[in-house]
Amino acid sequence: MRVDERRPVFGLVDVNAFYCSCERIxxxxxxxxxxxxxxxxxxxxxxxxxxxxxxxLKMGDxxxxxxxxxEQNGVAVFSSNYSLYGELSNRVGxxxxxxxxxxxxxxxxxxxxxLDGIPEPIIEVGRAIQARVLQWTALxxxxxIGHTKTLAKAAQHASKVWREKTGxxxxxxxxxxxxxxxxxxxxxxxxGIGRRMRDNLARDGISxxxxxxxxxxxxxGRKYSIVxxxxxxxxxxxxxxxxxxxxxxxxxxxxxxxxxxxVHTRKGLQEALATYxxxxxxxxRKQRSLCGALRxxxxxxxxxxxxxxANAATIIPAYPTDDVRQLTSCALRALxxxxxxxxxxxxxxxxxxxxxxxxxxxxxxxTPSQPERTDALMATMDKINRRWGHDCLRTAAVPxxxxxxxxRALLSPSYMTSWEQLWKxxxx
Amino acid sequence: xxSVLAGTAxxxxxxxxxxxxxxxxxxxxxxxxxxxxxxxxxxxxxxxRDVGIYDGGVLIxxxxxxARTGQIVLAYVDNQPLVKxxxxxxxxxxxxxxxxxxxxxxxxEQYGSIEVFGVVTWDLTQHAS
Numbered sequence: 001m002r003v004d005e006r007r008p009v010f011g012l013v014d015v016n017a018f019y020c021s022c023e024r025i026x027x028x029x030x031x032x033x034x035x036x037x038x039x040x041x042x043x044x045x046x047x048x049x050x051x052x053x054x055x056x057l058k059m060g061d062x063x064x065x066x067x068x069x070x071e072q073n074g075v076a077v078f079s080s081n082y083s084l085y086g087e088l089s090n091r092v093g094x095x096x097x098x099x100x101x102x103x104x105x106x107x108x109x110x111x112x113x114x115l116d117g118i119p120e121p122i123i124e125v126g127r128a129i130q131a132r133v134l135q136w137t138a139l140x141x142x143x144x145i146g147h148t149k150t151l152a153k154a155a156q157h158a159s160k161v162w163r164e165k166t167g168x169x170x171x172x173x174x175x176x177x178x179x180x181x182x183x184x185x186x187x188x189x190x191x192g193i194g195r196r197m198r199d200n201l202a203r204d205g206i207s208x209x210x211x212x213x214x215x216x217x218x219x220x221g222r223k224y225s226i227v228x229x230x231x232x233x234x235x236x237x238x239x240x241x242x243x244x245x246x247x248x249x250x251x252x253x254x255x256x257x258x259x260x261x262x263v264h265t266r267k268g269l270q271e272a273l274a275t276y277x278x279x280x281x282x283x284x285r286k287q288r289s290l291c292g293a294l295r296x297x298x299x300x301x302x303x304x305x306x307x308x309x310a311n312a313a314t315i316i317p318a319y320p321t322d323d324v325r326q327l328t329s330c331a332l333r334a335l336x337x338x339x340x341x342x343x344x345x346x347x348x349x350x351x352x353x354x355x356x357x358x359x360x361x362x363x364x365x366x367t368p369s370q371p372e373r374t375d376a377l378m379a380t381m382d383k384i385n386r387r388w389g390h391d392c393l394r395t396a397a398v399p400x401x402x403x404x405x406x407x408r409a410l411l412s413p414s415y416m417t418s419w420e421q422l423w424k425x426x427x428x
Numbered sequence: 429x430x431s432v433l434a435g436t437a438x439x440x441x442x443x444x445x446x447x448x449x450x451x452x453x454x455x456x457x458x459x460x461x462x463x464x465x466x467x468x469x470x471x472x473x474x475x476x477r478d479v480g481i482y483d484g485g486v487l488i489x490x491x492x493x494x495a496r497t498g499q500i501v502l503a504y505v506d507n508q509p510l511v512k513x514x515x516x517x518x519x520x521x522x523x524x525x526x527x528x529x530x531x532x533x534x535x536x537e538q539y540g541s542i543e544v545f546g547v548v549t550w551d552l553t554q555h556a557s
Contacts, residue, residue, distance in 0.1 A: 028507040094464035136465035136491055138545070307451070310462055342451030416468070425502055425509040427473035427481060428531070 008239050009115040009122060009145065009173070010152040013096060013129055015089075016140045016160070016168075018109035019047035022088050023078050025138045026415050026423050034075045038063050038410065039356075046080065079410040082353050086295040086314040087416045088137055089351070094310055095136040098302050099129055104243045105254040108353055112149060114243055126169040142168040146178075149241045150234035153191040154181060154209065175237075182210035182235065192231050200224065209235060253291075255280040256349035263345040266335070269298055273331045276350040281324040284352055290320035292354030296331045298338060301346040311338040312349075314417065320356055327352075459550050465492040467546060469502065469509075476500065476511055478527035481551045487511065489546035500548040506540050511548065 144156025221229025
């Protein structure tokens with residue numbers, strides 16, 4: 001394959017049915033059974049395996065509506081276990097880091113990697129990533145490769161649609177391959193194209209990714225948004241987004257960076273985490289979401305001779321919040337648990353998970369235009385906290401969740417983050 | 429209340445005078461449990477008693493090691509997570525040995541599918557608390 005060496009090459013690594021795949025590791029008897037995972041905010045389906053999809057189950061299906069159907073069809077149902085998914089997500093990142101020069105977490109189950117400068121065939125690097133993540137973490141991933149982030153995402157989409165044929169790794173750098181795929185790709189499957197934009201584009205006679213890529217980027221940018229202009233340029237093969245510069249994901253927000261120089265102190269890590277939280281919380285408020293779980297990670301470089309250390313912790317705030325003070329104090333408390341002196345830290349990471357829309361969680365109490373109601377909510381929170389104890393953070397959140405009894409019943413153990421709940425294996 | 433730093437973290441952080449600090453020996457390091465391919469699991473049952481793996485004990489399992497004859501592994505056997513010692517049957521398929529006279533070796537005729545999850549590198553037994 002002839003490839004222009006000066007152009008950047010991005011890979012997108014995506015875990016197949018991530019939440020469900022995590023649950024299946026510890027319940028191997030479910031590997032042939034359909035599995036769904038529910039949000040704990042409103043009890044709808046947020047993840048499903050291919051078998052569940054084949055049954056006609058959709059993302060967002062409310063649990064109470066499909067409950068009978070799930071039982072009849074032997075579908076295994078789980079509540080979201082964020083401490084488990086957070087730990088496995090962290091491990092996926094570490095496995096990938098051992099193979100590539102630079103990477104960026106895009107969401108809890110997707111990472112961009114930089115592949116330029118690596119000797120051809122780069123598709124073999126994609127296959128190596130797939131093999132190593134499976135070997136180390138027991139999680140199946142797909143890899144898409146392209147000259148822009150948007151094309152890498154499209155390639156990854158193709159690796160999912162044609163998984164049998166592609167083996168889950170697709171190199172989308174040849175122009176004829178790009179055209180072949182984009183002609184078959186509905187425009188709403190393009191990275192960054194939402195439902196509203198799809199409807200707008202439909203009025204312009206654009207329904208496939210290929211048609212969008214043929215549109216004039218500048219005039220479309222003027223008509224709609226700079227984001228759309230960038231998307232069109234990226235579909236045309238012009239890279240407009242560097243690593244670490246992507247739009248926030250819907251279900252999780254990540255803020256992380258390699259340090260310019262190694263950090264040796266707790267204070268240095270505190271400063272870095274506070275800075276990342278500040279940024280992540282800004283993104284959170286911008287998309288008007290609240291965060292129900294966050295995860296922080298610290299690590300030394302994996303390369304070189306120095307002592308190596310990597311650890312991470314998941315924290316559930318007392319209530320879903322976008323308050324930077326609340327999030328920061330959670331993060332710093334978690335840091336105290338995992339910080340070890342004597343290491344040269346190279347990276348810190350903040351991952352906000354379990355994001356919900358304001359109001360979705362407690363109806364209109366969180367509406368920002370009504371601060372007195374927010375105050376009332378805070379008072380309620382304090383009351384609950386006083387009643388249940390300040391350490392009982394999860395409990396404090398529970399009474400606000402309408403389906404908390406069910407939530408607890410369907411929650412899998414914290415197999416990897418609690419000594420009491422370790423995965424039990426059989427000697428018999 | 430915490431004040432939040434303005435600006436970016438990329439400029440680096442002050443390097444401390446603790447360059448000569450050596451951390452104490454670490455069980456994390458010895459057992460390598462911070463590696464992303466190492467897993468910690470809890471034992472149920474006595475079938476591996478005679479190699480020192482007891483009910484309620486903790487095992488360290490490494491997925492980056494390719495399993496060989498003689499090693500103790502955690503394996504999905506017919507989709508059940510089992511701990512056994514690997515041996516080879518004459519036809520090159522895996523035999524699953526126990527370390528307890530009451531438990532017989534599982535032969536290839538007795539299982540439908542086997543997939544090694546990882547190799548047991550350490551076991552931890554608590555003797556007092």
